[in-house]
Amino acid sequence: MQVDKGTDPSRVVCELKFIDAIEPQPTAIPSVAERNSKMSLDWEVALSYAGAQREYVERVATELGRLGVRCFFDRHQLAEIWGENLSDELVRIYGSQAAVVIVFGSAEYVQSSHTIAELTAASRGEFQAPRPRVLAARFDDTPVPGISDDQAWIDLRGIAPEQFAEEISRKLDHLNLGTIPADLGWWRTRWMSASIHLDTESPRIIEHRSILAESDEMKYMMLSVSTPVESSDGIDIDTLYGGSVIRKTTESPTRTSVVLKLTRLIRIGESHALGLMYSMPSWRGFAPQFLFSPLKECDVFRLRVQFRTNQLPIEIREIRGVAHREIRNRLSEAPAVEVDRFGGIALDFSDLQRGLAYGAVWGSAAE
Numbered sequence: 001m002q003v004d005k006g007t008d009p010s011r012v013v014c015e016l017k018f019i020d021a022i023e024p025q026p027t028a029i030p031s032v033a034e035r036n037s038k039m040s041l042d043w044e045v046a047l048s049y050a051g052a053q054r055e056y057v058e059r060v061a062t063e064l065g066r067l068g069v070r071c072f073f074d075r076h077q078l079a080e081i082w083g084e085n086l087s088d089e090l091v092r093i094y095g096s097q098a099a100v101v102i103v104f105g106s107a108e109y110v111q112s113s114h115t116i117a118e119l120t121a122a123s124r125g126e127f128q129a130p131r132p133r134v135l136a137a138r139f140d141d142t143p144v145p146g147i148s149d150d151q152a153w154i155d156l157r158g159i160a161p162e163q164f165a166e167e168i169s170r171k172l173d174h175l176n177l178g179t180i181p182a183d184l185g186w187w188r189t190r191w192m193s194a195s196i197h198l199d200t201e202s203p204r205i206i207e208h209r210s211i212l213a214e215s216d217e218m219k220y221m222m223l224s225v226s227t228p229v230e231s232s233d234g235i236d237i238d239t240l241y242g243g244s245v246i247r248k249t250t251e252s253p254t255r256t257s258v259v260l261k262l263t264r265l266i267r268i269g270e271s272h273a274l275g276l277m278y279s280m281p282s283w284r285g286f287a288p289q290f291l292f293s294p295l296k297e298c299d300v301f302r303l304r305v306q307f308r309t310n311q312l313p314i315e316i317r318e319i320r321g322v323a324h325r326e327i328r329n330r331l332s333e334a335p336a337v338e339v340d341r342f343g344g345i346a347l348d349f350s351d352l353q354r355g356l357a358y359g360a361v362w363g364s365a366a367e
Contacts (some may be wrong), residue, residue, distance in 0.1 A: 044172060046072040046098035048118040050108035053139055054089070057104055059161035060168070067169045068219030068265035072098060090114065095121035100175070102168060103147065104156070105138040110145065119146050133175065137164065171262060173244055183335065184222050190271060191300035196290050199308045200219040203280035205290075206240070210273050213266040218247075224257040225278070240275030243289055265318035288363035291319060291327075303359055309343035313362035321356045331361065 045064060049057040054075070061073035081086055094101055109115050122134050123146050136147050137154040140242040147153075156164060192209040211221070225237070237258050239245055247259040266272050292301050307313060317334040319327060337345050337360060349358045 042070075043072040043093070043098040044070045044100065045168060046094050046100055046101045046118075046122075047104065048094065048115055049104035050106055050115055051106055052108040053106055056139075056156070056161050060165045063162045063165035064168060066265060067165060068217070068262065069165075069169055069172065081296050085199055090117050090122045093121075094118040095124070098122075100133050100135055100168075100172065103134060103136045103144065105142060105144040105147065105153070106140055107142045110142055110167075113272070116145070120146070135168075137272065150210070173246060183222050185218040187211045187218065187221060187266075188296035189298045190216060190293055191302075192292065192298065193302040194290065194292065194304070196303070196305040199306050205278040205280075207276045207278070208273070209276075210271050211266075211269050213268050213272070216268040218266040218268075220259055220261055222257060222259050223276075224255065236279040238277045238279070240277055242272060242274035288313065289359065289361040291324075291357040291359035291361075292352075293324070293357050294352050294354055299350065301349040301352055301358055303347045303349070304344060305360060305362075306342075306344040307362075308340065312339055312343060316345060316360055316362040318359060319357050319359050320349060321353060321358060323355070324357055327357060327361070334361075347359050 005324075047057055047061060055114055058075060061071050061076055064071040065076075103109070103119055103122075119134070134147070135154075136144065136151060137156050139156050143149075154164070154167065188211065190210045190212045192207065195206045197204040197206070221243075223237075224239070224317065225235070235256055237245055237248060237256065239260065241259040241263075242264045244260050246261045249257045260274070262272060262274075264272070290303060290305065292298075292303070294301075316337040316339065317331055318337050319334060320331055322334075337347065339345055345360065347360060
C-alpha cells in the first residue's frame with residue numbers, strides 16, 4: 001500500500017511485518033569465506049620490533065589478543081617458529097601471512113638484521129600475496145630505511161601500549177582488513193530494551209541488549225533484522241557502544257543483516273552489552289507494530305513506544321508470547337494498552353520463549 005505524504009503514520013494499514021532481533025546459529029558468510037580463502041592469512045597483524053623495545057611491544061600484543069585481534073608476536077608463537085628456518089619464516093609471515101605489519105621504529109630497529117629482513121619481506125611485492133600494509137610507529141626520530149618520509153607515523157612517546165593496541169584495532173576496522181571467521185559463534189540475548197521513536201520526522205529505534213556467549217573466544221556476531229518498512233536500501237544501523245558495524249547486507253526490501261565486531265573478545269559464559277540505533281528512511285510502508293521474537297530463551301524484554309501526541313493510535317494491543325501465525329486471529333483477545341499522558345506506552349516482558357512474539361500492535365492494524 002502506498003502512503004501519501006502527510007498520512008497519519010499511526011493509522012496506516014499495511015501487510016503485517018515484524019522486527020525480529022535474531023540470534024543466529026553459526027553460519028557461513030559466503031563473501032567473507034571466499035575472501036578469507038583467497039587471502040589465506042594466518043594473522044591480522046604482525047609486529048616487527050627490536051629487542052630493546054620488547055617489553056612495550058609485548059604489552060601491545062597482549063592487549064591485541066584481549067581485543068580479539070589475531071596478532072603475530074614472536075614471543076607468543078615460540079612453538080610455531082621453533083626449529084624452522086628463521087629467514088624463510090620471516091619472509092612467509094611478514095611477506096604474505098599478515099594483513100598488516102606494524103613497524104616499531106627505533107635506533108635499535110635499524111641496526112638489527114632480523115627487523116630489516118622483516119620490513120623488507122613486508123615491502124617487497126614478490127613476497128606478498130596479497131600485499132600487506134606497512135604501518136609505522138616510532139620510539140625516537142631515527143629514520144627507518146624503506147619507510148617513506150611522506151608516510152604518517154605514530155609517535156609512541158607518551159602513548160601507553162594498551163592505547164596503541166586500541167588504535168591498531170580501530171585501524172583494522174577502518175581498512176576492513178580484519179578477517180571475519182565463517183563461524184561467528186553461538187550467543188543468546190539475556191535482556192533487551194527497545195525504544196521506538198515515532199514522534200520524529202522519520203522512525204528511529206534505539207536498542208540496548210546484553211548478550212551471553214555460548215561459544216568461546218567470540219569476537220564477531222551477526223544480527224538479522226526484519227524491518228517494518230520496505231526500502232531498497234534497507235535501514236541505517238549504527239552502534240552506540242559495545243561494537244562496530246563492519247558489514248551490512250540488504251537481503252530483501254524488508255530484511256537486513258549486519259556483522260558486528262565486538263569491542264573485546266568474549267569468553268564462553270561472559271556477558272557483553274551492545275547499543276544499536278536503527279534509522280528508517282521514511283514513513284512510507286511502515287507497519288504499525290514492534291514485535292521481538294528471540295530464537296533462544298530471553299530473560300527480560302522492555303519495550304517503550306513514543307507516539308506523536310497529536311497523532312495517537314486508535315487502539316494498541318499487547319502481544320505476549322503468541323506464535324506469529326496466530327497474531328491476527330488473537331488480536332481481539334489481546335490486552336488493550338493505554339497511552340500515558342506523554343503519548344507513550346511501556347511494556348515489560350520476562351521469561352520469553354523462543355519463537356514466540358512479544359511487543360505491541362497499534363493503529364488500524366489492531367482493529
